[in-house]
Amino acid sequence: MGTEIPVGRTATVTVPASSANLGPGFDTLGLALGLHDIVTVEVTGSGLVVEVMGEGEGEVPLDERHLVVRALREGLRAADVTVRGLRVTCQNAVPHARGLGSSASAAVAGVAAANGLAGGVLSDADMIQVASSFEGHPDNAAASVLGGAVVSWTHRSVDGRSTPEYQAVHLDVHPDIRATALVPDFHASTDAVRRVLPSDVSHEDARFNVSRTAVMTVALQSHSELLLEGTQDRLHQTYRAEVLPVTAEWVNRLRNRGYAAFLSGAGPTVLVLSTAPVDPAILADAEEQGLRVLPLDVAGPVSVTVTDA
Numbered sequence: 001m002g003t004e005i006p007v008g009r010t011a012t013v014t015v016p017a018s019s020a021n022l023g024p025g026f027d028t029l030g031l032a033l034g035l036h037d038i039v040t041v042e043v044t045g046s047g048l049v050v051e052v053m054g055e056g057e058g059e060v061p062l063d064e065r066h067l068v069v070r071a072l073r074e075g076l077r078a079a080d081v082t083v084r085g086l087r088v089t090c091q092n093a094v095p096h097a098r099g100l101g102s103s104a105s106a107a108v109a110g111v112a113a114a115n116g117l118a119g120g121v122l123s124d125a126d127m128i129q130v131a132s133s134f135e136g137h138p139d140n141a142a143a144s145v146l147g148g149a150v151v152s153w154t155h156r157s158v159d160g161r162s163t164p165e166y167q168a169v170h171l172d173v174h175p176d177i178r179a180t181a182l183v184p185d186f187h188a189s190t191d192a193v194r195r196v197l198p199s200d201v202s203h204e205d206a207r208f209n210v211s212r213t214a215v216m217t218v219a220l221q222s223h224s225e226l227l228l229e230g231t232q233d234r235l236h237q238t239y240r241a242e243v244l245p246v247t248a249e250w251v252n253r254l255r256n257r258g259y260a261a262f263l264s265g266a267g268p269t270v271l272v273l274s275t276a277p278v279d280p281a282i283l284a285d286a287e288e289q290g291l292r293v294l295p296l297d298v299a300g301p302v303s304v305t306v307t308d309a
Helices: 067-079 102-117 124-132 139-146 190-194 203-221 224-230 245-256 280-288
Strands: 010-020 029-044 047-054 085-092 149-155 165-171 178-183 260-263 270-274 292-296 303-307
Touching: 010 102, 010 139, 029 102, 029 139, 029 178, 029 203, 029 292, 047 067, 067 085, 067 102, 067 124, 085 102, 102 124, 102 139, 102 303, 124 139, 124 165, 139 149, 139 165, 149 203, 165 203, 178 280, 203 224, 224 260, 245 260, 245 270, 245 280, 280 292
Parallel strands: 047 085
Antiparallel strands: 010 029, 010 303, 029 085, 029 149, 149 165, 178 270, 178 292, 260 270
């Protein structure tokens, strides 16, 4: 049985949203975005209290099923510490089920809070491993842990019996690159949107995406003029267009105007990466059609502040 954390210790976590894939980098590329959930976890004498404000309020469970709580429990286990009780308060700004990494943000918040309460015994790699296990891929979680852009990958044993290893490296993003999110007013299930993907792809399409993923890593770091080329994709966006027609329309519309637009994660959000502002007339039109427009900076890593009573 691990060390018991004293009653009254509090960890406050600020965790960024994220976008995955960035066009061609399916389950590989991720980017932290300047939209943050703030989660406060206080160790109490007994029980569990969960409060949620903002995004997800009135929609998510307020008990052990809450993703932040589940990740928090796993983080405490990984850090080999225990608590008598918990009060978890979530102030959420990341839209749920919109392709902006809300699930990964919640998982990272729980693990980071546990690590803060435990005295920082978990490394970034440890946090990525624990948080990624909730989604089965590390692109979003790694971006929220490390900040900036990430290249991530999953190592699975040949027999498939061992726990997958989730790994990632950080990329510094060119300081002039900004993001603009166009967020529709409907949800998209990641599982449902994945089901439209084919089980096999051609070598030609695979080669295309490998090359564009390589271009994208360079575009993010030092050659922003390549963002339009680097966000091209043949592996998933075409297939998802049939179930996300509004998203597909706006991706095509923006790309036809020369903007590096793509489906953010599994959607339905459209993300644009650019060094200059998007034409205000286009954004006004998007708002008139019911899309929420969010200008976003590239975000830094998750942060934790710990206090004792």
